[in-house]
Amino acid sequence: MSVAAQMLDTYPKDLGGVDRDKLAACIEACIECAQACTACADACLAEDMVAELTTCIRTCADCADVCDGTGRVLSRHTGYDANLTRAVLEACAAACKACGDECATHAEMHEHCRVCAESCRRCESACRDLIAALG
Amino acid sequence: MSVAAQMLDTYPKDLGGVDRDKLAACIEACIECAQACTACADACLAEDMVAELTTCIRTCADCADVCDGTGRVLSRHTGYDANLTRAVLEACAAACKACGDECATHAEMHEHCRVCAESCRRCESACRDLIAALG
Amino acid sequence: MSVAAQMLDTYPKDLGGVDRDKLAACIEACIECAQACTACADACLAEDMVAELTTCIRTCADCADVCDGTGRVLSRHTGYDANLTRAVLEACAAACKACGDECATHAEMHEHCRVCAESCRRCESACRDLIAALG
Amino acid sequence: MSVAAQMLDTYPKDLGGVDRDKLAACIEACIECAQACTACADACLAEDMVAELTTCIRTCADCADVCDGTGRVLSRHTGYDANLTRAVLEACAAACKACGDECATHAEMHEHCRVCAESCRRCESACRDLIAALG
Numbered sequence: 001m002s003v004a005a006q007m008l009d010t011y012p013k014d015l016g017g018v019d020r021d022k023l024a025a026c027i028e029a030c031i032e033c034a035q036a037c038t039a040c041a042d043a044c045l046a047e048d049m050v051a052e053l054t055t056c057i058r059t060c061a062d063c064a065d066v067c068d069g070t071g072r073v074l075s076r077h078t079g080y081d082a083n084l085t086r087a088v089l090e091a092c093a094a095a096c097k098a099c100g101d102e103c104a105t106h107a108e109m110h111e112h113c114r115v116c117a118e119s120c121r122r123c124e125s126a127c128r129d130l131i132a133a134l135g
Numbered sequence: 136m137s138v139a140a141q142m143l144d145t146y147p148k149d150l151g152g153v154d155r156d157k158l159a160a161c162i163e164a165c166i167e168c169a170q171a172c173t174a175c176a177d178a179c180l181a182e183d184m185v186a187e188l189t190t191c192i193r194t195c196a197d198c199a200d201v202c203d204g205t206g207r208v209l210s211r212h213t214g215y216d217a218n219l220t221r222a223v224l225e226a227c228a229a230a231c232k233a234c235g236d237e238c239a240t241h242a243e244m245h246e247h248c249r250v251c252a253e254s255c256r257r258c259e260s261a262c263r264d265l266i267a268a269l270g
Numbered sequence: 271m272s273v274a275a276q277m278l279d280t281y282p283k284d285l286g287g288v289d290r291d292k293l294a295a296c297i298e299a300c301i302e303c304a305q306a307c308t309a310c311a312d313a314c315l316a317e318d319m320v321a322e323l324t325t326c327i328r329t330c331a332d333c334a335d336v337c338d339g340t341g342r343v344l345s346r347h348t349g350y351d352a353n354l355t356r357a358v359l360e361a362c363a364a365a366c367k368a369c370g371d372e373c374a375t376h377a378e379m380h381e382h383c384r385v386c387a388e389s390c391r392r393c394e395s396a397c398r399d400l401i402a403a404l405g
Numbered sequence: 406m407s408v409a410a411q412m413l414d415t416y417p418k419d420l421g422g423v424d425r426d427k428l429a430a431c432i433e434a435c436i437e438c439a440q441a442c443t444a445c446a447d448a449c450l451a452e453d454m455v456a457e458l459t460t461c462i463r464t465c466a467d468c469a470d471v472c473d474g475t476g477r478v479l480s481r482h483t484g485y486d487a488n489l490t491r492a493v494l495e496a497c498a499a500a501c502k503a504c505g506d507e508c509a510t511h512a513e514m515h516e517h518c519r520v521c522a523e524s525c526r527r528c529e530s531a532c533r534d535l536i537a538a539l540g
Contacts, residue, residue: 003302003389007309010381013316031301032273035345039277041466042346045459046283054450055214061446061466062208062219068338069204073197075305076312079190084197087229094222111280119273138437138524142444145516148451166436167408170480174412176331177481180324181418189315196311196331203473210440211447246415254408325484332478332489339474343467349460354467357499364492 004028004075011077019133023074026126030071030092033123037064037099040116047110056102060116063099066092067123074130086134089127096124139163139210146212154268158209161261165206165227168258172199172234175251182245191237195251198234201227202258209265221269224262231259274298274345281347289403293344296396300341300362303393307334307369310386317380326372330386333369336362337393344400356404359397366394409433409480416482424538428479431531435476435497438528442469442504445521452515461507465521468504471497472528479535491539494532501529 001009005024008015015023041060044053070092073085100120107114136144140159143150150158176195179188205227208220235255242249271279275294278285285293311330314323340362343355370390377384406414410429413420420428446465449458475497478490505525512519 003306003385004309006385007306007313007382010385011309011313011316012380012382027305031305035297035301035341036273036277038342039274039281039345042348042463043277043281045348045462046281048456050456050459051453054455057450057462058211058214058447059216062211062216062223064342065204065207066223069200071305072200072308072334075309076193076196078312078315079193081194081197081233084226084229084233087226088201091219091222091226094219098216098219110282112277112282115273115276115280138441138520139444141520142441142448142517145520146444146448146451147515147517162440166440170432170436170476171408171412173477174409174416174480177328177483178412178416180327180483181416183321185321185324186318189320192315192327193312199477206440207443207469210444213447213450245417247412247417250408250411250415328481328484329486332481332486335474335477336493339470342470346463346467349463351464351467351503354496354499354503357496358471361489361492361496364489368486368489 002028004031007075013077015077016080019130022126022130022133026130027071027074029123029126030067030074033096033119034064034067034071036116036119037061037067040103040112043110043112053106056106056113059099059102063095063120066095070127082134086131089131093124093127093131096120096127100124137163139166142210148212150212151215154265157261157265157268161265162206162209164258164261165202165209168231168254169199169202169206171251171254172196172202175238175247178245178247188241191241191248194234194237198230198255201230205262217269221266224266228259228262228266231255231262235259272298274301277345283347285347286350289400292396292400292403296400297341297344299393299396300337300344303366303389304334304337304341306386306389307331307337310373310382313380313382323376326376326383329369329372333365333390336365340397352404356401359401363394363397363401366390366397370394407433409436412480418482420482421485424535427531427535427538431535432476432479434524434528434531435472435479438501438524439469439472439476441521441524442466442472445508445517448515448517458511461511461518464504464507468500468525471500475532487539491536494536498529498532498536501525501532505529
């Protein structure tokens, strides 16, 4: 079991009606995607054709920041606020969609963009699954 | 002129049709509010009645994280994406509304909650002004 | 292979003499520990004895922030600066030591502190291994 | 009075022997520098000569992350740990030194690097002043 799932299991109060598996999956996807995007922005910077990758670098930087904040908000359960959770998840899904689309256009040429795009797709999907589960 | 405004003025390409004053004001409000919320969560932790402030601490922690990420996204202009900007601003306005409301209920008893609530109100307002200006 | 390790493998330039396994392990430990600490601070907040856990909550919040920044710095390789990497790793090891020690004192009573302490120990150890490998 | 200074003044417990002015100045310098560095990395990305600015972009990204974390750690006073504070300040001074030096080499050509370098110098200086004041 991942540490994120263990932390959910050891939370001392009731987690409410949340789908624990979807929540753990989304937290894990957010922290994985944040790291992948930070690394992909840096890998793009190291490419000889960096001048053609500036939108990719920016989108990766944004996605890293939004995923990072989302992973933190989802890791807290005390004083839960469904409206805030939903708004944060919507922003995260939008960031992952934008970054996944952008990285996908470079995926055949740059392996780091392929790995990052896959991570963005997983995270976008995990966010949308959790939004749906919130009702 | 603030450093955030100077950085906008020295950006080497066109900033598009953005309202520069509203953008600078929103960036400044985000970084001020992120700091205020981090400090307010810690000040609540130091109160003898901390057990009654747990929702406030959590809401402050979330608001700090969301404002932090929003200030970062707004500080970037290369490869601008209006959809992502709007989604991030909506999440930030929601976080500031939640935290401003929560801190306001303790503002008469705790000065740090009063200062933090005012910072949240300014940031929420700056986010909504910028959303309106995005058209 | 983890996404962090895949991102290292797909970096387009030479990574220098770095020990790739130790670097991947340290990045993974940082992002895992950051999440565990954010969740542990929140779990402490939900305990009835929260008033006795305020130092733990603060130490967890600090450790989350330092691990988060360290994971980001370690995910970048372009324009590598050994002095900065070492200073950041030293701060991260100090944060993980402090948080691991604090959480360990509550580990028998609170399962989330036990899980978090173990994550802090792993991260401190990974930071020290990487510092040693930097030479 | 800045919001950061107001938050220090409204902290409900004793702040210990800390120099309150130096602490407020350092918090303000950290959050200002983090924003400047995020914006400078993006402005470099928008320069036609971006391929010659990749080290600058990376150093700015690191400095933003380290200043951000340092501003957060300094905003907390509950369960204060001098060793951790010192290690974090040392890392922040190192990041600001590296970024200030790098941006200074482009300051005559790029105004955003000049503004950013000045912000890094102020933050490095504020960190060193606070380290000295910690004793």
